[in-house]
Amino acid sequence: EAQVTQNPRYLITVTGKKLTVTCSQNMNHEYMSWYRQDPGLGLRQIYYSMNVEVTDKGDVPEGYKVSRKEKRNFPLILESPSPNQTSLYFCASSLLGRDRDTEAFFGQGTRLTVV
């Protein structure tokens, strides 16, 4: 089954304690991205990657890091989480955007609370 898997689904952590949210896809997609969703603000892109070892900033990259060492995995790293990073996070993957008949697949989300 084609899917994007995120872990963990729920996480409560304390300010400053480094954490990683994992994302894995089984569709051999080149493109992967991370979004955060906050009430009234919709989904905002944090970082994206167009292929292995190619990553770039989205609209709200501050406080986050990513890596793309393998095609299937795209972890999101919070080196020093702060309460304003409390949010619902989604990983997404797809073929590259130039493939117009493609669609985006999303993970089930990670609800992060930073206290």
Added chain:
Amino acid sequence: DAKTTQPTSMDCAEGRAANLPCNHSTISGNEYVYWYRQIHSQGPQYIIHGLKNNETNEMASLIITEDRKSSTLILPHATLRDTAVYYCIVRVDGGANNLFFGTGTRLTVIP
């Protein structure tokens, strides 16, 4: 990406067709109409997309007007599990790159 306008909310009786409109009067000739939905805090789910012609798949039908300035997503037999926020997105390309979901239409299917 072209701007889209959707009603904030709609109700539909279970078993009836749900017709969700979307206006995109500034759509360009090479822009597609995509529909996604998000069921309460789950990851957004792709439904259907089209360019000019009407499209149908196992989930829904998409009707695009001849001038392409508006479209309607049709869920032919709505179930309670179709209760979700539905997003109409107009884009040149597909994929996960910087999708803008806007506020969408909150569809409530009523038993």
